[in-house]
Amino acid sequence: MGFLNNTTVTVDAILTKKGRELLAQGSNAFNITKFALADDEVDYKLFDVTHPNGSEQYGAVIENMPLLEAFADENHVMRYKLVTLPKNTQKMPIISVQPATVHFTAGAGLVQPPITVAPSTANVSDNSYTFILHDQTITTMVVQNPAGGQGGGGATTPFFLGDDDAPNSKTLVAKSVRLQVKPLAASAGTSSKSTQLTIVGNDTGATISITVKNSVVLGTGNQTLFP
Protein backbone atom coordinates (compact mmCIF):
# COMPACT_ATOMS: atom_id res chain seq x y z
CA MET A 1 0.00 0.00 0.00
CA GLY A 2 1.26 3.45 -0.77
CA PHE A 3 0.07 7.00 -0.40
CA LEU A 4 -1.16 8.88 -3.42
CA ASN A 5 0.81 11.95 -4.30
CA ASN A 6 -1.48 14.92 -4.50
CA THR A 7 0.37 17.30 -6.76
CA THR A 8 -0.78 20.59 -5.30
CA VAL A 9 2.21 22.79 -4.59
CA THR A 10 1.79 25.88 -2.42
CA VAL A 11 4.12 28.80 -2.96
CA ASP A 12 4.27 32.34 -1.60
CA ALA A 13 4.25 35.16 -4.11
CA ILE A 14 5.85 38.56 -3.80
CA LEU A 15 4.67 41.74 -5.47
CA THR A 16 6.79 43.11 -8.26
CA LYS A 17 7.64 46.81 -8.43
CA LYS A 18 4.79 47.22 -10.91
CA GLY A 19 2.47 45.30 -8.60
CA ARG A 20 3.31 47.58 -5.69
CA GLU A 21 2.82 50.63 -7.86
CA LEU A 22 -0.64 49.49 -8.98
CA LEU A 23 -1.62 48.39 -5.48
CA ALA A 24 -0.78 51.87 -4.24
CA GLN A 25 -3.15 53.31 -6.84
CA GLY A 26 -6.06 51.38 -5.33
CA SER A 27 -7.62 47.96 -5.47
CA ASN A 28 -9.21 48.53 -8.88
CA ALA A 29 -5.84 49.07 -10.51
CA PHE A 30 -4.48 45.84 -9.05
CA ASN A 31 -6.41 43.12 -10.83
CA ILE A 32 -4.76 39.78 -11.52
CA THR A 33 -6.54 37.91 -14.28
CA LYS A 34 -4.10 35.39 -15.70
CA PHE A 35 -0.90 33.53 -15.04
CA ALA A 36 2.11 32.27 -16.92
CA LEU A 37 4.79 29.75 -16.07
CA ALA A 38 8.49 30.08 -16.69
CA ASP A 39 11.61 27.98 -16.42
CA ASP A 40 14.32 30.56 -15.80
CA GLU A 41 17.45 28.99 -14.32
CA VAL A 42 16.92 25.71 -16.18
CA ASP A 43 19.47 24.62 -18.75
CA TYR A 44 17.94 21.86 -20.85
CA LYS A 45 21.41 20.74 -21.87
CA LEU A 46 21.53 19.14 -18.40
CA PHE A 47 18.71 16.80 -19.48
CA ASP A 48 20.76 13.60 -19.70
CA VAL A 49 19.33 10.98 -22.05
CA THR A 50 22.34 8.76 -21.34
CA HIS A 51 21.59 8.50 -17.63
CA PRO A 52 22.48 4.94 -16.50
CA ASN A 53 19.28 4.64 -14.46
CA GLY A 54 17.08 5.17 -17.50
CA SER A 55 14.49 7.65 -18.71
CA GLU A 56 12.97 8.32 -15.29
CA GLN A 57 16.24 9.94 -14.29
CA TYR A 58 16.90 11.98 -17.46
CA GLY A 59 15.82 15.17 -15.72
CA ALA A 60 17.11 14.32 -12.25
CA VAL A 61 19.91 16.88 -12.32
CA ILE A 62 17.45 19.65 -13.16
CA GLU A 63 14.74 18.50 -10.76
CA ASN A 64 17.12 18.37 -7.82
CA MET A 65 18.62 21.81 -8.25
CA PRO A 66 17.78 24.48 -5.65
CA LEU A 67 16.24 27.69 -6.96
CA LEU A 68 16.90 31.31 -6.14
CA GLU A 69 14.29 33.34 -4.33
CA ALA A 70 12.04 35.58 -6.42
CA PHE A 71 13.21 39.04 -7.43
CA ALA A 72 10.83 41.98 -7.06
CA ASP A 73 12.09 43.52 -10.30
CA GLU A 74 9.75 42.29 -13.01
CA ASN A 75 12.49 42.75 -15.59
CA HIS A 76 14.55 39.99 -14.03
CA VAL A 77 11.92 37.27 -13.70
CA MET A 78 9.64 35.31 -16.04
CA ARG A 79 12.18 35.58 -18.83
CA TYR A 80 11.59 32.23 -20.48
CA LYS A 81 7.93 31.33 -20.49
CA LEU A 82 6.44 27.91 -21.00
CA VAL A 83 4.29 27.64 -24.10
CA THR A 84 1.31 25.55 -25.10
CA LEU A 85 1.83 24.10 -28.56
CA PRO A 86 0.43 21.10 -30.49
CA LYS A 87 1.94 17.83 -29.38
CA ASN A 88 3.44 17.05 -32.78
CA THR A 89 5.37 20.33 -32.90
CA GLN A 90 8.75 19.60 -34.42
CA LYS A 91 10.36 22.99 -34.13
CA MET A 92 10.03 25.83 -31.69
CA PRO A 93 9.05 29.28 -32.91
CA ILE A 94 11.94 31.51 -33.98
CA ILE A 95 11.67 35.22 -34.60
CA SER A 96 13.48 36.65 -37.60
CA VAL A 97 13.64 40.33 -38.34
CA GLN A 98 14.77 42.51 -41.20
CA PRO A 99 16.98 44.45 -41.02
CA ALA A 100 19.13 42.37 -38.70
CA THR A 101 20.80 45.57 -37.49
CA VAL A 102 19.85 49.23 -37.73
CA HIS A 103 22.45 51.93 -38.37
CA PHE A 104 21.71 55.62 -38.76
CA THR A 105 24.84 56.80 -40.52
CA ALA A 106 26.46 60.14 -39.96
CA GLY A 107 26.57 60.82 -43.69
CA ALA A 108 22.80 60.70 -44.10
CA GLY A 109 22.33 63.08 -41.19
CA LEU A 110 18.88 63.89 -39.91
CA VAL A 111 17.12 63.53 -43.24
CA GLN A 112 17.45 59.77 -43.53
CA PRO A 113 14.12 57.91 -43.70
CA PRO A 114 12.70 55.95 -40.77
CA ILE A 115 13.36 52.24 -40.62
CA THR A 116 10.52 49.80 -40.14
CA VAL A 117 11.21 46.79 -37.97
CA ALA A 118 8.75 44.05 -38.86
CA PRO A 119 9.48 40.71 -37.24
CA SER A 120 8.03 37.40 -38.28
CA THR A 121 7.90 34.11 -36.44
CA ALA A 122 8.93 30.91 -38.15
CA ASN A 123 7.37 27.50 -37.35
CA VAL A 124 4.52 29.07 -35.34
CA SER A 125 2.99 32.51 -35.81
CA ASP A 126 2.71 35.42 -33.40
CA ASN A 127 -0.18 37.88 -33.62
CA SER A 128 1.80 40.66 -32.01
CA TYR A 129 5.15 41.42 -30.50
CA THR A 130 6.49 43.35 -27.53
CA PHE A 131 9.26 45.72 -28.63
CA ILE A 132 11.66 46.84 -25.92
CA LEU A 133 14.01 49.65 -26.85
CA HIS A 134 16.63 49.63 -24.13
CA ASP A 135 17.75 53.26 -24.60
CA GLN A 136 15.38 55.71 -26.22
CA THR A 137 17.93 58.52 -26.25
CA ILE A 138 19.41 56.86 -29.33
CA THR A 139 16.33 56.60 -31.52
CA THR A 140 12.61 57.22 -31.40
CA MET A 141 10.28 54.24 -31.65
CA VAL A 142 6.63 54.47 -32.68
CA VAL A 143 4.02 51.92 -33.73
CA GLN A 144 3.98 51.20 -37.45
CA ASN A 145 1.37 48.44 -37.51
CA PRO A 146 -0.68 48.17 -34.33
CA ALA A 147 -1.51 44.89 -32.67
CA GLY A 148 -5.07 43.80 -33.41
CA GLY A 149 -5.98 47.24 -34.72
CA GLN A 150 -5.22 48.86 -31.40
CA GLY A 151 -2.53 51.26 -30.40
CA GLY A 152 0.66 50.06 -28.84
CA GLY A 153 0.13 49.77 -25.11
CA GLY A 154 2.98 49.41 -22.70
CA ALA A 155 3.30 45.97 -21.18
CA THR A 156 5.86 45.42 -18.47
CA THR A 157 9.11 44.56 -20.08
CA PRO A 158 9.23 40.77 -19.97
CA PHE A 159 12.93 40.58 -20.69
CA PHE A 160 16.17 41.25 -18.91
CA LEU A 161 17.02 44.90 -18.52
CA GLY A 162 19.55 46.30 -16.11
CA ASP A 163 18.57 48.94 -13.61
CA ASP A 164 20.52 51.47 -15.62
CA ASP A 165 18.51 50.63 -18.72
CA ALA A 166 15.06 50.68 -17.21
CA PRO A 167 14.56 54.47 -16.87
CA ASN A 168 15.55 54.98 -20.51
CA SER A 169 13.74 52.00 -21.95
CA LYS A 170 10.52 52.10 -23.93
CA THR A 171 8.11 49.24 -24.47
CA LEU A 172 5.50 48.96 -27.21
CA VAL A 173 3.13 46.17 -28.22
CA ALA A 174 2.58 46.07 -31.98
CA LYS A 175 3.03 44.05 -35.14
CA SER A 176 5.79 46.34 -36.35
CA VAL A 177 7.46 49.54 -35.23
CA ARG A 178 9.22 52.45 -36.90
CA LEU A 179 12.60 53.75 -35.79
CA GLN A 180 13.51 57.35 -36.54
CA VAL A 181 16.93 58.94 -36.32
CA LYS A 182 17.48 61.20 -33.35
CA PRO A 183 20.41 63.60 -32.98
CA LEU A 184 22.89 62.66 -30.32
CA ALA A 185 24.18 65.41 -28.07
CA ALA A 186 27.80 66.17 -28.76
CA SER A 187 30.24 65.18 -26.08
CA ALA A 188 33.94 64.54 -26.02
CA GLY A 189 34.86 61.35 -27.82
CA THR A 190 31.30 60.51 -28.90
CA SER A 191 31.01 59.47 -32.51
CA SER A 192 28.12 57.05 -32.14
CA LYS A 193 25.95 55.21 -29.61
CA SER A 194 24.37 51.79 -29.74
CA THR A 195 21.55 50.03 -27.95
CA GLN A 196 19.51 46.84 -28.21
CA LEU A 197 15.98 46.38 -29.47
CA THR A 198 14.51 43.22 -27.95
CA ILE A 199 11.48 41.68 -29.61
CA VAL A 200 9.30 39.14 -27.79
CA GLY A 201 6.55 37.15 -29.49
CA ASN A 202 3.42 37.66 -27.43
CA ASP A 203 1.95 34.26 -28.32
CA THR A 204 5.05 32.13 -28.42
CA GLY A 205 7.39 33.85 -25.96
CA ALA A 206 10.20 33.63 -28.55
CA THR A 207 12.74 36.44 -28.37
CA ILE A 208 15.36 38.12 -30.49
CA SER A 209 17.53 41.19 -30.04
CA ILE A 210 18.95 43.46 -32.72
CA THR A 211 21.48 46.26 -32.45
CA VAL A 212 20.51 49.85 -33.15
CA LYS A 213 23.41 52.21 -33.83
CA ASN A 214 23.23 55.98 -34.26
CA SER A 215 26.17 57.99 -35.61
CA VAL A 216 24.38 61.30 -36.06
CA VAL A 217 26.00 63.67 -33.58
CA LEU A 218 25.07 67.32 -33.43
CA GLY A 219 27.71 69.99 -33.06
CA THR A 220 27.31 73.66 -32.25
CA GLY A 221 24.69 75.36 -34.42
CA ASN A 222 22.86 72.04 -34.79
CA GLN A 223 25.07 70.98 -37.65
CA THR A 224 25.60 67.30 -38.23
CA LEU A 225 29.19 66.36 -37.56
CA PHE A 226 30.97 63.88 -39.72
CA PRO A 227 33.46 61.65 -38.00
Place this chain on the structure above:
Amino acid sequence: MAIYKEFDIQPQNSAESGDVISNIKDIVSSGMWAEGAASITTFFTSSVQSGSSGDYYLDVYSSDTATDTQAKPQFSVAYGHFNGSGSLGRSGITGNRAAASIYRQLSQTLLGPGEDQFTFAGSGAHIKPKYVYAISVSRQQLREKMDPGNWELKIGTRRFIDDSGATTNPAVNQGGRVFNIVSGSIQSGTAVIKHTATEQFGGAYGLFYPDLGMLVFNGPIINTSASLGTVTTINTLGGNNDKFVAKIKTGAYFQSRREEVVTSQHYFCRVPNKEFNFSSNPTFATASDGSFTQATFFKNPKTFITQVGLYNDAGELLAVAKLSKPLLKSYSREAIIKVKLDF
Protein backbone atom coordinates in the same frame (compact mmCIF):
# COMPACT_ATOMS: atom_id res chain seq x y z
CA MET B 1 -0.89 28.20 -28.59
CA ALA B 2 -0.54 30.44 -25.60
CA ILE B 3 1.77 31.55 -22.89
CA TYR B 4 -0.93 32.92 -20.57
CA LYS B 5 -3.84 31.10 -18.96
CA GLU B 6 -6.84 33.02 -17.69
CA PHE B 7 -8.06 32.45 -14.14
CA ASP B 8 -11.65 31.31 -13.66
CA ILE B 9 -12.74 34.13 -11.36
CA GLN B 10 -16.11 33.65 -9.64
CA PRO B 11 -17.89 36.21 -7.43
CA GLN B 12 -16.96 35.83 -3.78
CA ASN B 13 -20.46 34.62 -2.77
CA SER B 14 -20.87 32.30 -5.74
CA ALA B 15 -21.55 28.58 -5.20
CA GLU B 16 -19.24 27.84 -8.14
CA SER B 17 -15.63 26.98 -7.47
CA GLY B 18 -13.16 29.43 -8.91
CA ASP B 19 -9.41 29.74 -9.21
CA VAL B 20 -9.12 32.80 -6.99
CA ILE B 21 -10.02 32.91 -3.30
CA SER B 22 -9.92 36.44 -1.91
CA ASN B 23 -9.78 38.14 1.43
CA ILE B 24 -8.45 35.31 3.56
CA LYS B 25 -7.44 36.69 6.94
CA ASP B 26 -4.95 34.99 9.24
CA ILE B 27 -3.72 36.18 12.62
CA VAL B 28 0.03 35.74 12.63
CA SER B 29 2.00 36.05 15.84
CA SER B 30 5.77 36.06 16.17
CA GLY B 31 8.57 37.05 18.51
CA MET B 32 8.63 40.82 18.75
CA TRP B 33 12.31 41.58 19.00
CA ALA B 34 15.15 41.82 16.51
CA GLU B 35 15.11 38.99 13.96
CA GLY B 36 11.92 37.57 15.47
CA ALA B 37 13.46 36.77 18.85
CA ALA B 38 10.92 36.15 21.61
CA SER B 39 12.98 37.70 24.39
CA ILE B 40 15.81 40.12 25.10
CA THR B 41 18.25 39.54 27.93
CA THR B 42 20.81 42.25 27.23
CA PHE B 43 19.95 45.91 26.88
CA PHE B 44 22.02 48.80 25.51
CA THR B 45 21.59 52.50 24.91
CA SER B 46 23.24 54.71 22.32
CA SER B 47 25.42 57.60 23.43
CA VAL B 48 24.57 59.38 20.18
CA GLN B 49 20.83 59.22 20.83
CA SER B 50 21.05 59.89 24.55
CA GLY B 51 23.27 62.88 23.87
CA SER B 52 20.71 64.52 21.63
CA SER B 53 17.30 63.59 23.02
CA GLY B 54 18.11 61.64 26.18
CA ASP B 55 16.38 64.16 28.41
CA TYR B 56 13.11 63.15 26.80
CA TYR B 57 13.57 59.44 26.15
CA LEU B 58 16.17 56.72 25.73
CA ASP B 59 16.20 54.23 22.88
CA VAL B 60 17.00 50.73 24.08
CA TYR B 61 18.79 48.21 21.84
CA SER B 62 19.27 44.48 22.13
CA SER B 63 22.87 44.71 20.92
CA ASP B 64 25.67 47.16 21.54
CA THR B 65 25.51 50.06 19.09
CA ALA B 66 29.25 50.58 19.52
CA THR B 67 30.00 47.22 17.89
CA ASP B 68 26.81 46.44 15.95
CA THR B 69 26.24 49.11 13.33
CA GLN B 70 23.02 47.38 12.25
CA ALA B 71 21.46 47.58 15.72
CA LYS B 72 17.98 49.05 15.76
CA PRO B 73 16.08 50.41 18.75
CA GLN B 74 13.73 47.82 20.20
CA PHE B 75 11.82 50.14 22.49
CA SER B 76 12.11 53.51 24.16
CA VAL B 77 11.71 54.48 27.79
CA ALA B 78 10.59 57.87 29.05
CA TYR B 79 9.94 59.56 32.35
CA GLY B 80 7.05 61.98 32.53
CA HIS B 81 5.98 64.33 35.31
CA PHE B 82 2.74 66.27 35.27
CA ASN B 83 4.51 69.49 36.28
CA GLY B 84 7.87 68.76 34.75
CA SER B 85 9.73 68.02 37.99
CA GLY B 86 12.87 65.97 37.45
CA SER B 87 13.79 67.96 34.35
CA LEU B 88 15.18 71.40 33.68
CA GLY B 89 12.83 74.36 33.44
CA ARG B 90 9.50 75.42 34.87
CA SER B 91 6.97 78.11 34.11
CA GLY B 92 8.86 81.35 33.74
CA ILE B 93 12.26 79.66 33.88
CA THR B 94 14.35 78.62 30.90
CA GLY B 95 14.40 74.91 30.17
CA ASN B 96 12.68 72.40 27.95
CA ARG B 97 10.58 70.88 30.76
CA ALA B 98 11.13 67.48 29.10
CA ALA B 99 9.29 65.54 31.83
CA ALA B 100 6.20 67.73 31.47
CA SER B 101 6.31 67.41 27.69
CA ILE B 102 6.47 63.64 27.94
CA TYR B 103 3.67 63.40 30.50
CA ARG B 104 1.35 65.67 28.50
CA GLN B 105 2.21 63.84 25.31
CA LEU B 106 1.26 60.52 26.91
CA SER B 107 -1.93 61.84 28.46
CA GLN B 108 -3.00 63.49 25.23
CA THR B 109 -2.38 60.25 23.32
CA LEU B 110 -3.67 57.65 25.76
CA LEU B 111 -6.36 59.35 27.83
CA GLY B 112 -9.78 60.53 26.82
CA PRO B 113 -10.75 64.16 26.22
CA GLY B 114 -10.94 66.11 29.45
CA GLU B 115 -8.62 63.73 31.31
CA ASP B 116 -5.13 64.99 31.93
CA GLN B 117 -3.79 62.57 34.55
CA PHE B 118 -3.41 58.81 34.57
CA THR B 119 -5.59 56.95 37.02
CA PHE B 120 -4.53 53.46 38.01
CA ALA B 121 -6.51 50.67 39.64
CA GLY B 122 -6.15 49.72 43.27
CA SER B 123 -6.38 51.80 46.38
CA GLY B 124 -4.15 54.15 48.31
CA ALA B 125 -2.21 57.33 47.74
CA HIS B 126 -0.84 56.63 44.29
CA ILE B 127 -3.79 55.74 42.11
CA LYS B 128 -3.46 59.18 40.47
CA PRO B 129 0.30 59.82 40.59
CA LYS B 130 2.12 62.91 39.43
CA TYR B 131 4.68 60.99 37.45
CA VAL B 132 4.89 57.88 35.28
CA TYR B 133 7.45 55.82 33.42
CA ALA B 134 6.57 54.66 29.92
CA ILE B 135 7.87 52.04 27.52
CA SER B 136 7.02 52.44 23.85
CA VAL B 137 7.86 49.57 21.50
CA SER B 138 9.38 50.75 18.23
CA ARG B 139 7.09 50.64 15.23
CA GLN B 140 9.37 48.27 13.32
CA GLN B 141 9.20 45.68 16.10
CA LEU B 142 5.53 46.19 16.95
CA ARG B 143 4.13 46.05 13.40
CA GLU B 144 0.43 45.91 14.35
CA LYS B 145 0.04 45.22 18.04
CA MET B 146 1.59 43.65 21.09
CA ASP B 147 0.08 40.28 21.89
CA PRO B 148 -1.91 40.63 25.15
CA GLY B 149 -1.06 38.01 27.72
CA ASN B 150 2.17 37.10 26.03
CA TRP B 151 4.73 39.47 27.42
CA GLU B 152 6.77 39.57 30.59
CA LEU B 153 9.18 42.27 31.70
CA LYS B 154 11.54 42.05 34.63
CA ILE B 155 12.47 45.36 36.26
CA GLY B 156 15.00 44.93 39.01
CA THR B 157 13.92 41.73 40.70
CA ARG B 158 10.20 41.93 40.00
CA ARG B 159 8.42 40.42 37.01
CA PHE B 160 5.47 42.11 35.33
CA ILE B 161 2.75 40.86 33.00
CA ASP B 162 -0.72 42.07 32.03
CA ASP B 163 -4.03 40.86 33.38
CA SER B 164 -5.73 40.20 30.02
CA GLY B 165 -5.82 36.46 30.66
CA ALA B 166 -5.12 35.95 26.96
CA THR B 167 -1.92 33.93 27.19
CA THR B 168 -3.33 30.83 25.56
CA ASN B 169 -6.24 32.37 23.69
CA PRO B 170 -5.29 35.13 21.27
CA ALA B 171 -8.95 35.86 20.47
CA VAL B 172 -9.60 37.12 23.99
CA ASN B 173 -10.28 40.81 24.37
CA GLN B 174 -9.94 41.67 20.70
CA GLY B 175 -11.90 44.83 21.29
CA GLY B 176 -10.04 45.71 24.49
CA ARG B 177 -7.69 48.62 24.45
CA VAL B 178 -6.11 48.74 27.89
CA PHE B 179 -5.17 46.21 30.56
CA ASN B 180 -3.55 46.50 33.95
CA ILE B 181 0.09 45.73 34.49
CA VAL B 182 0.39 43.32 37.39
CA SER B 183 3.09 41.44 39.22
CA GLY B 184 3.37 37.89 37.88
CA SER B 185 4.88 35.59 35.31
CA ILE B 186 3.98 33.62 32.18
CA GLN B 187 6.94 31.24 32.42
CA SER B 188 4.68 28.26 33.16
CA GLY B 189 2.75 28.81 29.91
CA THR B 190 -0.20 30.47 31.58
CA ALA B 191 -0.38 33.77 33.38
CA VAL B 192 0.29 33.46 37.10
CA ILE B 193 -0.68 36.72 38.79
CA LYS B 194 0.66 37.43 42.29
CA HIS B 195 -1.70 40.27 43.07
CA THR B 196 -4.51 41.58 40.92
CA ALA B 197 -4.50 45.28 40.10
CA THR B 198 -7.30 46.04 42.52
CA GLU B 199 -5.54 44.18 45.33
CA GLN B 200 -2.35 46.18 44.82
CA PHE B 201 -1.83 48.38 47.83
CA GLY B 202 -0.99 51.97 47.04
CA GLY B 203 -2.12 51.68 43.41
CA ALA B 204 -1.67 49.28 40.49
CA TYR B 205 1.66 48.98 38.73
CA GLY B 206 0.53 50.39 35.43
CA LEU B 207 -1.48 50.24 32.25
CA PHE B 208 -0.83 48.28 29.07
CA TYR B 209 -2.02 49.46 25.65
CA PRO B 210 -1.54 46.48 23.28
CA ASP B 211 -2.62 48.25 20.09
CA LEU B 212 -0.15 51.04 20.69
CA GLY B 213 2.65 48.90 22.08
CA MET B 214 2.85 51.04 25.18
CA LEU B 215 3.35 50.28 28.86
CA VAL B 216 2.73 53.10 31.33
CA PHE B 217 4.03 52.45 34.83
CA ASN B 218 2.72 54.10 37.96
CA GLY B 219 5.74 56.24 38.88
CA PRO B 220 5.74 56.17 42.69
CA ILE B 221 4.82 52.47 42.83
CA ILE B 222 7.53 51.31 40.42
CA ASN B 223 9.96 53.71 42.08
CA THR B 224 9.47 51.92 45.41
CA SER B 225 9.20 48.45 43.96
CA ALA B 226 12.38 48.67 41.87
CA SER B 227 14.27 51.13 44.09
CA LEU B 228 14.71 53.54 41.20
CA GLY B 229 15.61 56.59 43.23
CA THR B 230 13.50 58.87 41.07
CA VAL B 231 14.39 62.55 41.37
CA THR B 232 11.29 64.73 41.41
CA THR B 233 12.90 68.03 42.35
CA ILE B 234 11.67 71.08 40.47
CA ASN B 235 13.97 72.44 37.75
CA THR B 236 16.51 69.65 38.26
CA LEU B 237 17.78 67.19 35.70
CA GLY B 238 17.09 63.94 37.52
CA GLY B 239 18.45 61.39 35.03
CA ASN B 240 15.33 59.29 35.64
CA ASN B 241 15.36 57.71 32.19
CA ASP B 242 18.82 56.32 32.88
CA LYS B 243 17.69 54.95 36.24
CA PHE B 244 14.74 53.15 34.69
CA VAL B 245 16.93 51.64 31.94
CA ALA B 246 19.47 50.56 34.56
CA LYS B 247 16.82 48.54 36.38
CA ILE B 248 15.64 46.98 33.11
CA LYS B 249 19.26 45.99 32.50
CA THR B 250 19.40 44.45 35.97
CA GLY B 251 16.21 42.50 35.34
CA ALA B 252 17.69 41.32 32.03
CA TYR B 253 14.48 39.88 30.65
CA PHE B 254 11.81 41.20 28.30
CA GLN B 255 9.76 38.56 26.55
CA SER B 256 7.05 39.59 24.10
CA ARG B 257 5.09 38.54 21.05
CA ARG B 258 3.49 40.69 18.39
CA GLU B 259 0.39 40.02 16.38
CA GLU B 260 -0.75 41.10 12.96
CA VAL B 261 -3.62 40.25 10.69
CA VAL B 262 -2.42 39.18 7.28
CA THR B 263 -4.89 39.36 4.41
CA SER B 264 -4.08 37.02 1.59
CA GLN B 265 -5.41 35.84 -1.73
CA HIS B 266 -4.98 32.35 -3.06
CA TYR B 267 -4.62 31.72 -6.78
CA PHE B 268 -5.01 28.16 -8.02
CA CYS B 269 -2.89 27.83 -11.13
CA ARG B 270 -4.19 24.71 -12.83
CA VAL B 271 -1.77 23.23 -15.31
CA PRO B 272 -3.53 20.53 -17.41
CA ASN B 273 -1.59 17.78 -19.13
CA LYS B 274 -1.78 19.29 -22.61
CA GLU B 275 -0.59 22.75 -21.68
CA PHE B 276 2.78 24.35 -20.93
CA ASN B 277 4.81 21.47 -22.33
CA PHE B 278 7.13 23.60 -24.48
CA SER B 279 9.52 26.36 -23.51
CA SER B 280 10.92 29.56 -24.97
CA ASN B 281 14.10 28.89 -23.00
CA PRO B 282 17.06 29.30 -25.40
CA THR B 283 18.45 25.95 -24.28
CA PHE B 284 15.20 24.16 -25.17
CA ALA B 285 15.67 24.57 -28.92
CA THR B 286 18.45 25.56 -31.28
CA ALA B 287 18.65 29.18 -32.36
CA SER B 288 19.26 28.30 -36.00
CA ASP B 289 16.03 26.50 -36.93
CA GLY B 290 14.14 25.89 -33.68
CA SER B 291 14.64 22.13 -33.53
CA PHE B 292 14.77 20.64 -30.05
CA THR B 293 18.12 20.40 -28.33
CA GLN B 294 16.96 17.05 -27.00
CA ALA B 295 15.64 14.80 -29.78
CA THR B 296 13.50 12.90 -27.26
CA PHE B 297 11.34 16.01 -26.83
CA PHE B 298 9.62 15.38 -30.18
CA LYS B 299 6.08 14.24 -29.33
CA ASN B 300 7.21 13.85 -25.71
CA PRO B 301 8.39 17.28 -24.58
CA LYS B 302 9.29 17.92 -20.97
CA THR B 303 9.56 21.25 -19.23
CA PHE B 304 10.49 22.25 -15.71
CA ILE B 305 8.40 24.90 -13.95
CA THR B 306 10.48 27.16 -11.72
CA GLN B 307 8.23 30.18 -11.31
CA VAL B 308 4.68 31.41 -11.65
CA GLY B 309 3.88 34.94 -12.80
CA LEU B 310 0.57 36.65 -12.06
CA TYR B 311 -0.52 39.21 -14.67
CA ASN B 312 -3.27 41.72 -15.30
CA ASP B 313 -5.16 42.15 -18.56
CA ALA B 314 -2.54 44.58 -19.86
CA GLY B 315 0.11 41.89 -19.57
CA GLU B 316 1.83 43.59 -16.66
CA LEU B 317 3.57 41.25 -14.23
CA LEU B 318 2.17 42.10 -10.78
CA ALA B 319 3.43 39.22 -8.63
CA VAL B 320 5.79 36.33 -8.95
CA ALA B 321 6.27 33.11 -7.01
CA LYS B 322 9.21 30.75 -7.11
CA LEU B 323 9.05 27.04 -6.49
CA SER B 324 11.56 25.48 -4.12
CA LYS B 325 12.80 23.24 -6.92
CA PRO B 326 11.91 22.68 -10.58
CA LEU B 327 8.65 20.84 -11.16
CA LEU B 328 8.59 18.43 -14.09
CA LYS B 329 5.77 18.97 -16.57
CA SER B 330 4.89 16.76 -19.53
CA TYR B 331 1.89 15.40 -21.41
CA SER B 332 1.54 12.73 -18.75
CA ARG B 333 1.66 15.09 -15.77
CA GLU B 334 -0.63 17.74 -14.38
CA ALA B 335 -0.13 20.14 -11.50
CA ILE B 336 -2.03 22.58 -9.36
CA ILE B 337 0.14 25.34 -7.97
CA LYS B 338 -1.50 27.34 -5.20
CA VAL B 339 0.01 30.79 -5.10
CA LYS B 340 -0.50 32.71 -1.85
CA LEU B 341 -0.22 36.45 -2.04
CA ASP B 342 -0.12 38.35 1.27
CA PHE B 343 -1.03 42.00 1.63
